Amino acid sequence: MTTAAASIQTRITSLFGCRYPIILPGMSWISDPTLVAAVSNAGGVGILASGPLNAKETREAIRKIRSTTDQPFGIGCTLLMPGAKENAQVSLEEQVPIINISLGKGDWIAEQAHDYGGKILATVTNAKHAQSALESGADALMLTGHEAAAHGGDVTSLVLVPSIAKRFPQVPLVAAGGFADGRGLAAAICLGADAVAMGSRFAITKESSLAQRMKEIVSNDELYGGSTESDTVYGKNFDGIPARVLKSEESLRLIAKPAPLPIVIYRAFNAARKMNIPLYKVIPGLLTQWDKMYMVAQFGAATDSLMRATIDGDFEKGVQFIGQSQGLISDIPSVNELTQRIMEEAIESSTLGYETLASKR
Ligand SMILES: Cc1cc2nc3c(=O)[nH]c(=O)nc-3n(C[C@H](O)[C@H](O)[C@H](O)COP(=O)(O)O)c2cc1C
Known part of the structure; x- marks a missing residue:
């Protein structure tokens, strides 16, 4: 693990046991074992996209991640998609530390994951779905705002994050949608989040298999x-x-x-x-x-x-x-360079006074 920047401890870093409050969300064909391990090794948490994989490929991918990192990682299961329940079953058998579920009821997954100490991160876009995810046993919520790539909800992160944080103060939150740098991470924490997930940003890194x-x-x-x-x-x-x-x-x-x-x-x-x-x-x-x-x-x-x-x-x-957030992306760094830069910026942004921050635009 190559890490240097100071950290920000939050309920997500404690719950997942990671160094930095930065998550790679599941992205089909991109959040593969190589990128997942790179993010986890850099101090964040990589989440494997299982959408394009069958049960056998999911098991192989989990084992490949384990052979390249001893850090916490997760798997994404979009329960509406064909084969997702079988992939979730494989993840439970392999005792994946974090299972990120979306678009479906995951109470049976939560029950079995909790037996081995696994955590459930449920992706939601509104308060109604947040409530039902918590009733199904979710340990943390990922909130996807309107700015996000793919399936963000109707409400922007700027409003979604503080409104869910206010309604569910006891729940660790990951903000997704619109975050691509350290200022975004610092802002998300101010809004009530405990971490950010960055899809577009991590897709544009050296280790990403995006074309x-x-x-x-x-x-x-x-x-x-x-x-x-x-x-x-x-x-x-x-x-x-x-x-x-x-x-x-x-x-x-x-x-x-x-x-x-x-x-x-x-x-x-x-x-x-x-x-x-x-x-x-x-x-x-x-x-x-x-x-x-x-x-x-x-x-x-x-x-x-x-x-x-x-x-x-x-x-x-x-x-x-x-x-x-593609508007904030202008380079193709390595995952480790990017993670260090985000942490340094976030710490700097949260310690500088308003006037200094404004002058650094
Ligand atoms: C290239 C790319 C592919 C993605 N693929 C999926 C996917 O297959 N399934 C899914 O639920 N979300 C997918 N997402 C959405 C991410 O999981 C995440 O919610 C989103 O990227 C967060 O917003 P951001 O791009 O502003 O960081 C994808 C995102 C990107 C950028």
């Missing part, structure tokens, strides 16, 4: 029409759930008009093929949920578009999840 072309586009405001804080679009025509993606001709086209059902189904099958999911597993999912068929197919189709951008770097035909 190099996408890293360059996001970190350079001059390329392809811009990647400032204003160059994202938010809507539900990408995967059926309101999501934020990088502005491009393709994302603007989709936001204006969703693709027709036959194209959506074709893309969903294409995604299943790329992910080695047999069609006999996909077809019943579509047919048995007739009323939700368009949404389910859209979710699958989005996988195809997301893979094109994230893996192949296809800015023209793909769709890239990215948050408004």
Whole structure:
């Protein structure tokens, strides 16, 4: 572990046993064992994205992380997605220290995780879901604000974090959405959070497996029409759930008009093929949920578009999840350099007086 910056102790650093209150959230094809271990070794907590993995691959990924770090790490299980419950079961068998659940009821996961001392971090976007996650046994909440890449809620982090902190003062909180530097971390703590999760920021690091072309586009405001804080679009025509993606001709086209059902189904099958999911597993999912068929197919189709951008770097035909915090990203550092810089900035921001801070803009 290579760490030097002083730390900020919070309820999250105590609960998870990490050095810094900085989390790598789950990002499909990006939060892989290499990036997870890099973040945990740098003093934060890496969370493995299990969405694209089957049960066997999930077990291998967990073991790979354990072979490269002895620091705390987690796994993300989006319970609505096919295969997520099986991946959660594998995580329990492997006694993963932190299980990050979202979009589903995780009481059975909490019960078994608590038996071996595991912790449950539930991702929510509003007070109603926060309440039900706590009733299901969550130990901490990750709050995803409107600024976030992918599925942030309606409310911005600036309001969401203090309002949930006020309602649930006993619960450790991780703020996600819009955080990419040390000032953001210091601000999140002022708002009532105990840590931040940074998706867009960690996606643009040396160890991240995001396509190099996408890293360059996001970190350079001059390329392809811009990647400032204003160059994202938010809507539900990408995967059926309101999501934020990088502005491009393709994302603007989709936001204006969703693709027709036959194209959506074709893309969903294409995604299943790329992910080695047999069609006999996909077809019943579509047919048995007739009323939700368009949404389910859209979710699958989005996988195809997301893979094109994230893996192949296809800015023209793909769709890239990215948050408004891309406006704060202008380099591609190593995870350790970035973590040290964030901690130094956060500590400096919280100790400087207002006038000095204003003069440093
Ligand atoms: C490139 C990228 C891919 C992501 N993939 C997923 C995903 O597969 N599933 C998910 O629930 N969230 C995904 N997210 C969202 C993150 O988990 C997190 O909520 C978000 O990045 C936080 O906001 P920020 O980008 O402003 O830091 C992704 C984010 C990024 C930047």
